Amino acid sequence: MPRADFYLIAKPRFRDEPLLLVCELAKKALAAGQPMLVLARDAAQAERLDDLLWSFEPDAYVPHQIAGLEPEDGGGEEEEADVLIAPPEADVPLRPLVLNLRDAAVEGAFDRVLEVVPADPSAREPLRARWTQYKARGFDLNKYDM
Template sequence: MTEIAFHFNVPDKLSYACRLLRKAYRSEAEVGVVAPVRLLGELDRALWSFEPLEFIPHASARLAGSAISKHTKVWLAADAADVPHHAVLVNLGEVVPEGFERFDRLIEIVSADPADRQAARQRWKHYGDRGYAIQKHEVGVT
C-alpha cells in the first residue's frame, strides 16, 4: 500500500520542492513530480537556478524512454500515469493524482494558503476513506 505523507505549512512550495528533490537526487531515489503545467514550468526553471553548483538533473516525463532517461531520476509530469517508475510521487497540485496508488510513496506539499489547505483536507479525506495511513509533517511551524 502506498505510504502517504503530507508536508503542511510550507512557506514556498517551489523552493521546498527543490530542496526535497535535491535530497532525493543525492540518495539516488526515483521521483516523479505531478502538478499543473504552469507550475511544472515554474519548477523546471527553479531547478535550473536553485543552487548554482548543485544542478538537479530532471526532465519532462514525456521524454521517458529517450536518451535522457539515463541521466535523470527526477521526472516532471502533468499526469502521474506519465511518470516512468513506481517509487516516489510528489504532488504540488490541488487534486488527488490519478493512479497515485501505483507508487510506493506519495508526498503532498501544502502551503499555508487557506485554499491550498482546504484542497489538502479533501485529499487527506480521500486517502483516509480508502484506508491509507497518513503521516503529517508540520514544516513552517515555529
C-alpha cells in the same frame, strides 16, 4: 503499506515560492537514491519547476527533465532522469515516489506520495479532503511543517 506525507508550508522562503520546497524534496529524494515523479498542475508550472531546479541552490545538481520533451542532445531515454516532471498531458508511469502538485489525489500503485500544503489556510481545504481519501485507502499518513 503506502505512505502519504503532507508538507505544510510555514517558512517565508517557501511561502514566497512554494516550488522551492519541491526542489528541496527532490534534492532529498536524489540523496536517498529514490527517483521521483513530480505531477505538475500544468505545463507552466512544469517549466517553472524545471528552471528552479537548475538555480535554487548554487551547489546542488538535481538531474531532471519534463516528460514528453526530447533530451537536448537527442539521445537517451527520458526515464533516465532522476526527477521527472510530468505536466497533465504527459502520459508517464508512476514511480514508487510521487510528488503531487495537482488538484486530486494520486490514483494507481506507488509506495509514497508527497503533498505540498499551501500556507494560505483558505487553500488547504482540498488537501484536507485528500488526507481523508488517502486514509480511507489505508495509507500511513504523516505531516511535516516546513
